[in-house]
Amino acid sequence: MRRSGTPEAADFPTRPYDLIKEFTIVLVVVALLSAGLAALFSSPDEKPITLAVWSTADPADFTATAVAELAGTSTSAGYGPPYNYTPGAGQKIGPVGLQRAAGVRIPVDPAEDFVLRPLRQSPEPAEVTAALTTWSTASADQRQSWSSAYADALDKAPDGDPAKVAPGDYGPVPTLTAGLLALAQSGALDGQLLAQGRFYQTDYTRPMLFLSNGSYLSDQATAxxxxxxxxxxxxxxxxxxxxxxxxxxxxxxxxxxxxxxxxxxxxxxxxxxxxxxxxxLVPFIPGLRSVPRWTRVYRLIWRDYYRGEPRPSRSTRGPGKAAG
Structure with a gap:
């Protein structure tokens, strides 16, 4: 028996509805829109800049940077903590040196890590092995003299081309940098700086520091x-x-x-x-936390609710005040 005011199902119109069909249509439309909009508006997929890319695209800049690593004049060589101890290096807030307070957590010796060790660990020609021996047996002052002289000569050479450097007393530096350039162009240097004696190659600190010491990476960033x-x-x-x-x-x-x-x-x-x-701390700052109550912007946002509400009297606006 049907109750009064309670219509039965037969009183309502019905029609078949294919849920799977509707879902498939929506899925296809959304997928096409997503793919189309991604193709039109997504950012370009730039290839990563590696040591191999750098050394091939700008061998002169790579060579000049390798010389700076040997001379200890590169940016990372004088960066200070967390990479190395450099007197006066590191950023400060007033008298507080934040980098010095943190200390050296990632020890980096640019000459050893970026140039000498990769050359020693690679099957280099006999002249590179001899150059490594000459470098290791020389005094610190002699190494600095060779590196500085070769860096100056590169600056004066046309386009910084090592092949056009004027003759001079550069010791083993030209041989070392030429061997490192060949190692980088082969792609082996990227793997060596990543590995550093570890099985998992996930620490990009050293390759990034070496890249940032040259001008190639910054030029690409500017472009x-x-x-x-x-x-x-x-x-x-x-x-x-x-x-x-x-x-x-x-x-x-x-x-x-x-x-x-x-x-x-x-x-x-x-x-x-x-x-x-x-x-x-906005909710706890006196005065600032009361700005919404003073401006009454909330009544504009929830105007539908407050349209039928009476405007509060002055005596009841403040928190903790009794109605007068």
Whole structure:
């Protein structure tokens, strides 16, 4: 018996519905849209820059960087902690040296790690083996003299080409750098700097340091609009938008005194730490936490709810106040 006001199922129209068909259509449409939009708007897939790529594309820059590693004048050689002990090196916040406080956690000897050890571990020609022996038996002053003289000669050579360097007393340096260049162009140097006696090759610290000491990597970054002066932290490769939410962090590098400061990284980090802490503590900061209540923006957001609510009297607005 049917109850009053309760219609039976037969009172409603019905029609067949193929759930599998609908799901398949939606899946195909979404897949095509995703693939099409990804092809149109995705960032380019740039090939990685390796030591083999660098040494092949710009052998002159690679050779000059190898000489700087031997001379101890490269960026990483004087970087300080966490890679090596260098007096006065490292960024500071006021008198506090953050890098020195952390200490040397990843010991790196550029001459040994980037040039000499890879050559010793490779089946090099007899002249390279003899050059290694000459280098190892020479005094520190003699090594510095050879490296500095060859670096100056490379600067004066046309296009920095080692083949066009004027004759001089360079000791074994030209032979060592030529052997390292051949090793890098073969692709073996990438694997050697990654391995460093370990089975799992996942630590890219040394290859990245060697790459960053030359000008090739920075030139590529400039061409792709990725340097700090180009708001690079907010870009992807090429003229593509990237992590726009990083604008507040990279903003400080564009203004004085940070854009010319030697301690910019530490100073910007400190500013962002303070701002982040202030954001976390907003609910506990008197006055600032009351801005939403004073501006009454919440009534605009939830206007449908408050449209029928009476406006609170002045005596009942403050927390903890009794109605008058």
């Amino acid at each position: 792709q609009h990725l340097t700090g002066s180009q708001w690079g932290m907010m870009n992807e490769t090429g003229n593509y938008p990237g992590q726009a939410w990083l604008w507040l962090y990279t903003f400080w590098y564009q203004i004085d005194p940070f854009k010319t400061s030697k301690n910019a990284d530490a100073e910007v980090w400190a500013i962002m730490a303070v701002l982040s802490l202030a954001l976390v």
